Amino acid sequence: MSDIDTSKIIDGKAVAAKVEAEASAAAQKLKDNGIIPKLVTVLVGDNPASQMYVRMKHKACERVGIAAEDCLPPADISEAELLDLIHGLNEDDSVSSILVQLPLPAHINAQTIMNAISPMKDPDGFHPFNMGNLMINEEGLVPCTPKGIIRLMEEYNVEIKGKNAVVVGHSNIVGKPMAAMLLNRDATVSICHVFTKDLKLYTKEADILVVGTGVKHLIKADMVKDGAAIFDAGITTDATGTYGDVDFENVIQKASLITPVPGGVGPMTIAILMTHVVKCAEMIAQK
Numbered sequence: 001m002s003d004i005d006t007s008k009i010i011d012g013k014a015v016a017a018k019v020e021a022e023a024s025a026a027a028q029k030l031k032d033n034g035i036i037p038k039l040v041t042v043l044v045g046d047n048p049a050s051q052m053y054v055r056m057k058h059k060a061c062e063r064v065g066i067a068a069e070d071c072l073p074p075a076d077i078s079e080a081e082l083l084d085l086i087h088g089l090n091e092d093d094s095v096s097s098i099l100v101q102l103p104l105p106a107h108i109n110a111q112t113i114m115n116a117i118s119p120m121k122d123p124d125g126f127h128p129f130n131m132g133n134l135m136i137n138e139e140g141l142v143p144c145t146p147k148g149i150i151r152l153m154e155e156y157n158v159e160i161k162g163k164n165a166v167v168v169g170h171s172n173i174v175g176k177p178m179a180a181m182l183l184n185r186d187a188t189v190s191i192c193h194v195f196t197k198d199l200k201l202y203t204k205e206a207d208i209l210v211v212g213t214g215v216k217h218l219i220k221a222d223m224v225k226d227g228a229a230i231f232d233a234g235i236t237t238d239a240t241g242t243y244g245d246v247d248f249e250n251v252i253q254k255a256s257l258i259t260p261v262p263g264g265v266g267p268m269t270i271a272i273l274m275t276h277v278v279k280c281a282e283m284i285a286q287k
């Protein structure tokens with residue numbers, strides 16, 4: 001193994017702890033005024049990775065002082081039944097946030113479900129109203145993973161304005177909102193994806209590189225510019241371990257800053273979620 005300069009490694013766990021402490025203080029203020037922020041998670045079926053992420057979210061709620069409940073419909077729930085469940089949660093005044101864990105089974109259209117969640121109770125920021133606001137630089141409830149990456153950039157003083165930012169992956173959860181957030185901060189943004197003909201042509205020019213594809217070690221050292229700041233939102237777990245989309249050990253030699261997997265972007269997703277649950281409760285209280 002080559003020598004690793006640990007000063008280049010972004011500590012996502014430490015920043016996430018700071019963000020959770022902020023969420024906890026904001027939640028306490030609400031509770032002092034008799035308002036209890038409450039997250040309901042909806043986990044359809046028994047996907048083990050999703051079960052783990054939902055467990056992590058509930059543990060974070062406990063740390064932060066947010067009430068949490070889980071709803072565990074079976075994998076064969078119909079789309080209509082799931083919509084009924086969401087409508088019930090929208091109407092329930094004790095619920096401030098509704099989160100449907102993704103992915104959903106193939107017979108359910110995920111966007112139809114996202115569209116049904118009240119935009120004010122949408123801590124994931126996936127509702128078209130919240131996504132639309134992001135596009136016009138009115139960032140309210142926005143997707144947690146890219147927002148967590150922006151927070152890491154702020155904490156580590158990564159300049160965004162005027163920089164070449166390349167986002168690899170064009171998912172609704174990470175790539176598209178990430179690109180919008182970077183554009184809102186005046187980066188020159190390129191979005192690459194599975195149909196991009198020459199990925200390296202773009203990644204080599206990136207001052208800021210964000211990758212979220214789920215393809216293990218897609219980004220190799222020869223694809224990266226010297227001094228780039230690199231954010232890895234991908235995660236692959238197989239029999240040999242947990243990996244990101246970036247070949248960390250080799251790419252770190254060229255990067256100025258880099259997130260590890262695990263312990264980089266992942267913890268930020270959940271910490272930002274906590275701030276959004278509090279924000280939803282604040283918005284509902286002000287209604």
Ligand SMILES: Nc1nc2c(c(=O)[nH]1)N[C@@H](CN(C=O)c1ccc(C(=O)N[C@@H](CCC(=O)O)C(=O)O)cc1)CN2
Nearest residue numbers: 053100101102103124144242262263264265266267269
């Ligand atoms: N409704 C949502 N569904 C999904 C989202 C989301 O933001 N909202 N994102 C992903 C999964 N996800 C949260 O749900 C998530 C993934 C990974 C982590 C994380 O902290 N990972 C750890 C490693 C965990 C491990 O040991 O495998 C890390 O990177 O350090 C948190 C949240 C898809 N679905």
